[in-house]
Every structure is written in C-alpha cells, then in structure tokens.
Amino acid sequence: MRTQRDVEALLDELEHCIADDLEDQDLDFKQWDTSSRDKAVQKVVQMAVCMTNGGGGTVVYGVADKVKGRESAVLGVPLEIDVNMLKRAVYDQTDPHIMPVFEELHVPEGTGRVLIMQVHPGMPPHTDTKGGGTVRIGKDCQPLTGTMRRKIGVETGETDYTAEAIGRVDESLLSPVAMEALRTLAQRERAPEELLRRPDIELLDTLGLIRNGQMTRAAILLAGTETALREHVPGHLWTFLQMQSDTVYGVREDRVSAIPLSVQRIEDLLVPFNPITTVEQGMFHFEYRTWPEIAVREALMNAFCHLDLRIAGPVMVKLYPQRLEISNNGGFIAGIRENNILHHQPAARNPLLVDALVKLRLVNRTNLGVSRMYSAMLMEGKEPPVIREIGDSVAVIFHQREINAVFRQFVAEESQRGRSLGVDQLLLLQYLLQHAEMDTATAAGLCQRSEAETRELLAHMEQQDYVEHGGSGRGAYWSLYPALYTRLVADGNTDKRRRIDWEAAKTRVLSVLKDRAQRGEEGLRNAEIRHMTRYTRNQVGQLMQELADETGQVEQKGRGAGSRYHWQPSSF
Template sequence: MISKEEVQILLDKLETSIADELESQQLDFKQWITRSFDDNIKLMLKMAVCMANGGGGSVVFGVADKVKGRSNAILGVPEDVDTTIFQKRIYEKTDPHLTPVFEDITVPEGSTRLLLMNVFPGMPPYTTTDGSATIRQGKDCIPYTGSLRRKMMDTSTQMDFTDEIIHEDWQSLFSHSAMERVREIMSRERVDESLLTLSDEDLLRSIGALKENFLTKGALLLVGKPEAISKYIPQYKWSFRKMISDTDYSHRDDGTHAIPVALYELERYIAVDNPMVTVESGLVHPEFSTYPTIALREALLNAFGHRDYRMNGTIMLKQYKDKLILTNPGEFVGGITPKNILHHPPVARNNHLMDLLDRLKLVNRSNLGVSRIFRSLLIEGKEPPIYREVGSNIELTFISSPLNKDFKNLINHMAQEKNHIDVDHLLILQYLIRHEEIDTSIAAEVAQRSMEQARELLSKMQNEFNLLESIGRGKGRYFTLSRSAYKLLKGELQYERQQILDKEAVKIRILSILKTDRSLTNKEIRQLTGMNQKQVQRLVKELEPDGVKIVGKGAGTKYIYSP
C-alpha cells in the first residue's frame, strides 16, 4: 500500500510527467466524475475488485491522468462526500466482501481534497455481486475470465498480509514493554533457555521477525509501539466492554497495543469478575475460576492470530454477567465451519504471524488450541464454547457456568483407572447430563465426527470405560449413563429415580391427556416432555398395552387412547 506522504511526493512529479506515467501494478490515478455521484461509486467498485484480484493496491481519486502540471492535473474531489458511504456500498456490492480504507489528502490545488483508496490483498477471486470482475495486470484492469482465474490460481500463492516488510528502522518501531510481555509468556511456557538469553535483536532474527533488517507486519503486531501499529496497520484495534445489558456498559477500553500487551490487559479486565471456587481434596485445595485461564488465553490468541488484518474492525471482548462474547473481523477460511472446527486440519489466514506465535510458544500450530478451549471447560463440567459466523465476523461465546464437582470427580476417577478421556468423550458426557439419552446420529453431531466414528466412540465408552449403557437394537438403539457413572455424578438414588420414577411419571401424564378424548402428535409430546422424536416413538410403543394406539401415517400420525 502507498502512504499519503508517498502520494505527496509523486504529486510533485506531475510538473514534468503525466499521472499515467506514475502508475504501476499497485497504483492508479482517477479523475473525479462530476456528472454523477453513482458513477464514482461504480468506478470505485470496479477498481476495488481489480486491485484485490491483482494482489492489492491503491487508487488516488481527483487527479486527471493525461495532463501535465500539478495545477492542471489535480482537480480534487468534492469536500462534502462521505467516505463511509463508499465503504458501505463497496462492501455490499462485492463477493466476497471488500472493505477498502479511505484517507483524505490535502492539496493546495483544485477542491484541495484528494481521496486515497487502499485495497488490501485478500483471497481472490473477487467479483461484484452481479458476477463481473477485472484484475490488475501492469497498469491496466483487464476482464478476469474463467481461464485467467484458473491460470492465476494454479501459478500463484496467497499473499500473507502479516509477512509484508516495513521499510523503516525497526528500533524506532520497537516496544520494550511488548517485548517484556513476550519474554514473560515464553518463560511461563518453558521455552528453550537459550532463546531467553538472546538479545532482543537476536531473538527477533532467530524467529524470523526481522527480514533484511526490517520488521514484518506480523512482528510489528507482536513487539511494535501502539503508534507504529496505528500507522502501518490502521485497521487493527482491540476493545473491551463490561456490559450491563445488551445496549449499556459500565466500563470500556480500546487500544492498539501489541498482541502480548493487549492479551495482558484483556485478561486483567476479565479477572476482576471471574469468581474462583476452591475444592477441598486432601491436603491440596485447588482453585477453579468461572472462565478457565487456558480457555481464555487460547481464545484471545486465536482471535488475534486469525483476524483478517485487511478489514477495518476490532477484536471485541464483551463481558456480561452470565457470558463472555469474543468477536474478531474475518470469516472462517479453508473450509472450517462452526460444525467442524474441533477436528478440521489447521488453516491459517496469517501464516507468518502464526509462525511467530508458534516459535515464541504463544500458540500451538497443530490445531490443539480449539481442543484446549473445549477441554478446559468440559473437564470442569461446564458448557462447551459456542462458535458462530456473524456476517464477516467470527463470534465465540463462553457461558458462565459453575464448576461441577461431581463431574470433576468422575474424570479424576477415570484418570485413576488409567482411562484417557478426550474431548469427544467429554462432549458426549456433557450432552447426557443435560438430555439423559443419546443415539449415534446425535453423538456424531455433538462430537463433530462421522457416523462411523461416533459408533466407535459410544462403543468404547460402553465397553472399555463402562460409562454408558445401550438400550434397544439396530436403528432404535440409544445410550444412557451407566449405573456406575450415574452414581458418581448424581448418586445411586438419583439413578433409580431417573430410570423408573421419571419415566413412569411421563407415561401417566401422557395417558391422562389422551384419556380426555384428546389426540396428541409426536411434536406435541416432545414439547410436553422435552424428549426427542425417537424417544417419543419408544414411549408410545411402551404405552400400547395401556390402550394407546397410533392412527395415520407420516406427518399426519396421531396418538389416541382406545381401551
């Protein structure tokens, strides 16, 4: 991208050159179209798509490109045009969405105002919403045809924004406080002592943060001063809100500090209202917080590491009374979705930044971060995290839930028996605590596994771990907690009550309704009991000796009482 200062230097060359001669693969000059506001938006839309497909670039609006002399070429743009309108229209009219950054440039000529539009490199191909597209080649925007797209994808690799070099003295950009936070984290994670003894410069060189004696943008995000980050990555920002309701907050903070400093500040804010519970266990009294430190740290580092740094926006952490919501700009990449995020092979938008974080032991690149988030919550009997894709943002929610001491005891018991309980098993156990029964299809969905893998999980939990009992055969087969698991979690009497009394109570309730000459559908019984469709079908089958009959077929099926 070109800076405003660099544009000013180029404008001086207009005395002896025309703007067209100053253009390049990543720079274009365009004259403002005075006859129509919409025509300017169409031009900006075309140029945004063109530059994005060509690897990113900049367009200066308000300069005629075929005229020599500053006063003749610099015509300017109207003073009253609002750049937020341009951003919004370009975002709405591009697929995938583009969010160029606009900056004003003040000049003495013309209307005294020029517009600089910076389009950051992304993941092409980009098109307008009507399917048209161009691509920058040299100084021209040419049609981005199907064969050209295929050729470009076959011969090019994705540009990494965080791998770009900043050609400025790195020491003037360097933050000693950020580096100190980096070393604290490295020491806590027990990295190789030889790394900790290196000087700041040698450490940066050893991990690839210094290239050709210059910092990369990824390195700037780790050890840069806030003002340097704001200058070279203006779209970067983090924010915290202590929420009173969905619309009001009692405290806020915003910053552009380097990632390690931002991590420290955000964890500090959460700690103010992250109650601890002490569990007595012999001579050791371990403490457990509402939001486990491991889950929070991994989530925050993932948000910073995978954020789309080409987009304006903020990494926002909102702390409510009953939940935490973390959002970061950028959609899921590489086929990852909320439904497969737990086991999908790792995919990074910012490979260089993630490499730096990995080498400093701040993250793990083997896709263990998401598993750690799930496990640290589930192992304490808490609700699993909830991932969502909201527009062009990724949202992660932690539900405030107390430590389940009985569940923790069950996990400790399994460890003593030398049975390793992984995240898949924990998810199934958590589901059974809330729903009492699970079948293979639900287990596959809950654990984000295939049907075959889900069958293996359930079989192992039954036959090796003795955590489950199976009921029924074939497609009607389902699983419940075993007596031994139930005893550890809820006690022997609770197990007996759940197995006998609750089921009988449900039967009596359904029979009493049907005896009033009223029919019920499967859906209505589900609403009454909280059961799923298959559970209702099994229940009705058991009620047939009591006079319950099935009438109709398919969607019209009803249950009646006919003694």
C-alpha cells in the first residue's frame, strides 16, 4: 500500500502523465462522483471489494485518471463527505466485512482535499451484501465469476487438489523405482540424510503426504505407480516432442509417471539434442550445454508443481531446432504476471505438493526457481527465458544461443573477487552489450523493479565500474563502462558507442557547420547530428537551439526531414 508521501509524489507526476499511467495492481485513482452521493459511496464499496480480493491496495479519490496536468486532474472530494460514514458504509455493505482505513490529504487544487482509502488484504472471496463482487487484476477490477472464485480458492489453499485423500495407506500404490528416484534427486540437492534414510511410508508421512492414516494425491504424484496415477490423478501426464518444424515432429514420447521419474526421463530425452560446448581457460576445459541443466530442471519442476490437475492436458515439452518450450495448464495466480514474476511473492497452486518438495529441497519457497533459470542463462551470455501466460497455461521458452566464453569467464572472475553478479546486474549488463545505452525506465522494466530501486542498483554498479551515466533528470542515460566494454567485446567501437559531452558536442557541431559553410556545402540534418553525438532527436533540437541563442549565427532552414542547420557568417 502507498503512504501519504507516496501519493504526494505521484500527484506531482501528473504534470508529465495521466493518473491512469501510474495505476498498478495495488493502486487506483478515482474521480469523485459529485452528481450522486449514493453512487459515489457505492463506488467506494465496490473498490474496497475489488482491492481486498486482489491482495489489498490504495485507492485515491478526487483525481481524474484521464487528465494530464496536476491542476486539471486533482479535483478533490467534497468537504461534506465524512470518512466515518464511508467506513461504516463499506463495513455494512460487504460480506465478509471489510474495514478500510481512510486518510485525508490536503492539496491546493479542487476542493482542497483528496481521500486515500487503504484496503488490507483479506480472506477472499469478498462480495457486497447482494453477492456481487470484483477482483483486482493488474489495473482492472474484473467480475468475480465462478472461474475467478475457483482461482481465488486455489490461491488461498482452500481447494488444494493434491491434499485430497484417496484412501487408507496402501504400499502397493507406491513405485519403488519412483521412491528411489525421489531420494536420488533430493540427495543431489543436499536434502537432510536423516530424512532420506527413513522407510518409504515414514518418509511420506514426515513430508505431510499421509494425513490421519489417509494417503493424499500428492503422495501418488511423488511416488505412485502408473496405475495409481491413472486412477487417482488422471490429469497428470506429460508429452515430449522433438519438433523438426512447426508441424512435423521426429521423436515423441507420452507417459504417465511419478514426478521424479518424469523429470529424469525428460532430461534423458533432451541429452542428444542439448550439445556440449567446451571452453578452454588456461589449463582447464569447461563444458557447457546449450540449455543449462539447472535451468531445464527448474522449468520442469515448476511445470509439474503448478500444473492445474483439474484441466485435462499434459505438461508439454517441445524441442524446436532453435528453442525449447516447457508448458503446463494453469495460468498465473495471486497477481503474478509476466512483468513481475522475477520478484513477486511466490504462490503455489498445489500447496501440499510444493511443501513436500520444499522439504526435499527440490523446489524453493522463496521464488528462487525463476531467478535460477534467468541466472543460468544470463551468466553464459545467453538470453534469459521468456515466461508467457497463454490463455490458461504458462510456457517457459529457452532460445538456443552460443555461449559467450568471454562473458562467462568475466562472471567467474568477479565471483572469485567476492562480487557475485545477481540476476538484475546480469540483465543490465547483457542489455548494454547489445545496446549502446539505456534510460532508467528501460532498466526498471528489464529488472521488474521500481525506478527508484533501479537507480540505486545502477549507482552501485557505477561504483563497481560496470556502468557509467550521463545526462540528468529525464534525459539521464546509462552505458557500459568503457574499459569493461573493451574487455568483453574488443571490437574497437568503445568510443563510437559513447555520447559526446554536451559542451564538447556544441563545439564539434559548430566546427562542422563552419567548415561546410566555408566550402559552400549544405548544412547538417538532425539525423547527421544524432549520428555525431548519439543524442536523441529532441536533444539535438535543444542542443541546436542553445547554439543558435549563444552564437546568433546558427539557423534552421527548411521543414520536416529535409530541414538543415546552417552557419551564417556575421555580416559585420
């Protein structure tokens, strides 16, 4: 939720954008309806329901969300509107009851005050007393349909399919091979030996997969026979396709097997198509696969853990000539989206299953799985995975790229120096290897963080001589530190990639204009000056305006793309 200070800062931003651009999962702006008090209060009730179902948030009343300019956008809330009345209305007209907190923020515009409603997350679904309701999804309040209510049930753990009992403990339902594979995978991840040495039934009981003498579906998923899986978890299966084109496949395998056996078999199927590159570093030779094993393992575990077992359809592994796709039925939950998945609080579709895998160290409760996938790819100089929600499914896509041995060695050396590079740093460095520069907004989008957090990160990277910055305010930009670019790329273009200092740029442009004038040649187009300085079109316009004001001898002739800047020698 946003504090009063946060809201004050956001109101200042209205000079440059509309309120709708500032809205997010936990923030909304609403204009107060002055035509009808009852309608305005009802809107407050509806927004309280929407926000609490969506995980809580802040609603700022008294701001038009489609108007640019603070003075025009901030209209305020009538002074006669009593916050205690609003609080009672929300409490009385919601089920279960919601108790928001209202705060007044005094402003110089409009009525002189806006109202801030802070809505804490509850135990959804919440509705109004007539049974209607919405839920916050991104920037919108979406109807609380039957599908949405089921999704909320999943997110709150009330409908954990894997926790349902299937009958009394029956050891014949368990596969000894699956149990052995489970222990092998867990040992590789350094799970407690004391846990793994326990007999099969005791191990499953300790993991919480046997409850009151009843075996759960989660136990069958981890260690069940094929027969048991088909009977008790019919939604669990997987398909591997080695695609020769978008419509033709070579190798295909369809199976129903316990999760540890499934992961092992899919990894085996990938081996012939996941070639090794050997990198020589001094006396040592290091081997790297096209798709790092740790990234593939994490993607597979995520797919099986978050599979919606109520929807018919397999975990699908498609290996194309240039990419690997791993997908599962069941879209994102709990507000997770493609643009926030790196740092979002983790949420489990199948909590009991995930809890058992956490105890075995096969998955991580702190959302490290996604970071590990990103890190494994980025540190080898490859693109990070693309994680997309497609309808009611999620796909993880790895593009095939060659290892960047120079970058991989740099990452290793930095680690040896005690400067291990995190996912955010790797993302920014990889971007700057492909682009001459980036602004803070672009960097924030890459890292899926706020601009304030990103500026702090970039400042720290500047101290480590990874990046340097130029410009100021909204014109600030970041580029790779020249010595680091030379080390990682060595293409001789270090200086060409850098912008010229503002005053130096004026001197250089002015010199070229004078030289062309003396030779009777045409002046410079905006595009030519952009090429010389690496400035944007608008920055070039500002630069040339300053030159015109300072010298009185620079003028622009023509219009549009054909216009040029010329040097006009003084007639005196």
